[in-house]
Amino acid sequence: MVMMGRTAEALFWIGRYTERTENHARLIDVYYHIREERESGSGQIWSRLIDTIGDRAVFNEQYSSCTEQYVLQYITLDKNNVNSLLACTNHARTNLRNIREKMPAELWDIMNGLYLWLKEKDVRDITSDSPHLFYRFVRDNLSMFHGAATSVMPRQNEWHFIEAGRYLERAENLLRLLQSLCLDYAKEEVSSYPLMLSVLKSVSGYESFRREYADTVNLTNIIKFLMLHEAFPRSISYSFQALERSLKSIQLEDPELNMTVHKLAKLAGKVKANLACMDEEDILSGKLEMTLQALRESCNLMGMRMSKVFFPSREEVIA
Template sequence: MLDRMAESLFWLGRYAERAENHARLIDVYYHLREDAAGSDGEVWRRIVGAIGDRSAFEEKYPAYGEREAIHFLTLDPSQDNALVVCVAQARDNLKKIRERLPSELWNLLNGFYLWLRQANVDEVLRDSPHRFYGRVKEGLAAFQGMAVSIALRDASWHMMECGRYLERSENVVRLLQSMRQTAAEAGGSSYAYLMAVLKSVGGYEAYRRLGIEELNLEEVSSFLLLQEPFPRSVHYALASFESQVKAIRGSADKSGSGLDRIIRMAGKARSELGWLERRDIAADTIDNVLLQLAGTNRQLGEAMAKTFFSSGREVIA
């Protein structure tokens, strides 16, 4: 596998996951904003902070409004984290390595991108934002489902999955940091906001099925960090990332210092999460836990780049 192929596969996985995460969060925020604490503008400020860059938004718009936030987070081609840009980046990376993956994946993602690129804010607001974001989620889920169904489980698949699970871990940590900041600003946790966080990751039903009676900052954070069976928890994401890196090493039938270091780092992070207890995720300790996890995610991304993406040589997988 050439470096350029490894890099494109990794970022294909990351951007596809990022786009789905953003669509989920925007959709849930949109429909819970009337119940959330604070003004409508304050709710949009929170979601811009969770997904995008508040300073960039404030440079373009005088206030946080529905139309402005929807355009900024969804359809603005000048914003790196806008939904349309994430999908475009995923498409561009897939285009570079089309020969490594089934052609059906390209046909699906390319068609989805062309549809999304033609959307505009007036149509989104007129026709139903919920329907629009529902279609976005369905399109990205179809891409992932097709990949699961027909992609060969070789090094290319494992590299793409590495990107997906690392992005998922990073997204949940950022989401919890945003939730923590919002709770601090409001002087306590908002029930509607916590509900939005759980629904944005599709975890509300799972949360209730586990018999967790309270809906507060500590319980939601514990669920999204430690719940091993839930596929969008940080623990699950890091464990899956570790297993995919091991699979890359196994498919190459040899090891290397870079790969072994990534596996050790991921294993250490997963193990440390496994040893955490409910009392370790309290209001006065969670910030440190999240900062450590954010640093781990960043280090894993840097280690992947150093091991696989150095220009001018082939990677060992």
Template sequence: MLNRTAEALFWIGRYMERVENHARLIDVYYHLQQDEFNKGSNHSNDNDKWMRIVDALGSRTMYEQSYKEYNEQLVLFYATLDRDNMNSLVSCVSHARNNLRTLREQAPTEMWDVMNSFYLWLREQQADGLLHESPHQFLGQIKNWSNMFAGCIHSVMSRQNEWYFIECGRYLERSENTLRILCTVEGYACKANALQTDSYSYLQAVLKSVSGYQTYRRQYADRITVPEIFEFVIMNPTFPRSIHFAFHQLVLNIRSLELYDKPLKVAHDRIVRKLSKMIAELDCLEVNEIYNEDEEKLTAQLLQSCQWIGDEFAQTFFLIGEVSA
């Protein structure tokens, strides 16, 4: 089952997680911009505010190769319906669908039905309608489709290697997305004055972009600070989008893979050891080590580790470049 099939499954997990994460992030940040506009906040830095969305998606370099400025129309189109952007919502769904199409004889019919319907609906959406009607409704529908697909695979897939590869892709993607959001927070914290009037709204948006606002409030009440956000999003063991939780799920799914080839087992064990070491290092962190003057180094190290795991997966299980995009 390895090689091309494993790679297709892994990337289905990654792309569909990316779609849901990006739709939520765009929705939250878009409404933050609109709230600030309605409150009459300073518009001289609107360019920077729209740039935050692109930075959180991890694609500023790609954006600036195609567009010369940051504004509502360009950023929304780039992030959602721009087929030239390989990480736009429509591109990610298309990539996931293409990978699933190669597995139609092996995958449950329900998976294809949901994926294909999602793609056909999204393909019909127009950029003009996105702005003139309601980005919130459009992005909400994206999240609904993504959750429908996630619920479908949870309901119909056997817990065998096929399932574990999808879940490995999902949790690796979730880790990287969360870390990129934290990187935008650290950049914002370096620029922002602690007394700035929109700081609280921005930090609220950060928590909402990982669906963590209510869970955070139950733990920290009304205190919303950058250090506590980092502690919560990195270390919380029960929050499904924390780095700690995602790493634990990733290692559990990797360990569950059934492998019979000895070289594969050796490479597999190397990935498990690396992940286990990362989790142990997180467990040993003191609270004041999570966010301080060296905090940027921590997020950079975690992102680098995620990229190492992705590379090791490719070298161990996949035929490089034949399925992923």
């Protein structure tokens, strides 16, 4: 199947940016509720959100203090923050517009509508009514987008490139979240029950975790569940499994490009196999942070190789 590099680039980054927007909207919503439950520690909550989603140095250059208004503006509506919800939605919309003739009309309608809605908002629209409803609306629109894509897109290269971008982004987002969790735990900043649960809720894994571990909420079980569970669709293991499947399914006429994609699929399969060999002792051995960093480096390597081969014309934003 013939596919121009420009089209492959747009599809891959549509997958990444839509996943990133949904992930960040969920994370903001969860942390906002933590702030309401722990009013005395709200400054710390906002600070952690900046470190997880944005760039502290950039934030400090633009804003005088770490307040609710400034942080919500920065991570939701700030065009200068490349990882804000508005910026990510705009990037996904732009890529979709560039290949609009190749994609189902429903996808453009959903993404364009979400961007135009976000573009007209300011931070008072978030805080004056219900922050939960605001971020739920963003998540629901992204769910509609992925649902429409799943329902109507032929399982051809276009679909597989979007899925490859989506699951690579999902794995990278979760690895960053787990690194933040381990760092805060080491500082004894995540010793409370609500904060521990926030990590599970931020990936919509709370109910699935409870069915697996009941009330035994601790760092080891959370890491095991989010890293190694092969059936939970937002685990690292599942993400690499889906990434491998998507890359294997891409079929190109150029033999060299085809070989490159299949090499990347083998790399994803290797990571998945290494995860399958991990057990509780590996998690408790003190090497967890090294493992998480190595996995993030694997994600970066796959992203850079995809960019170098298929779309070297420009660099998109790696979160």
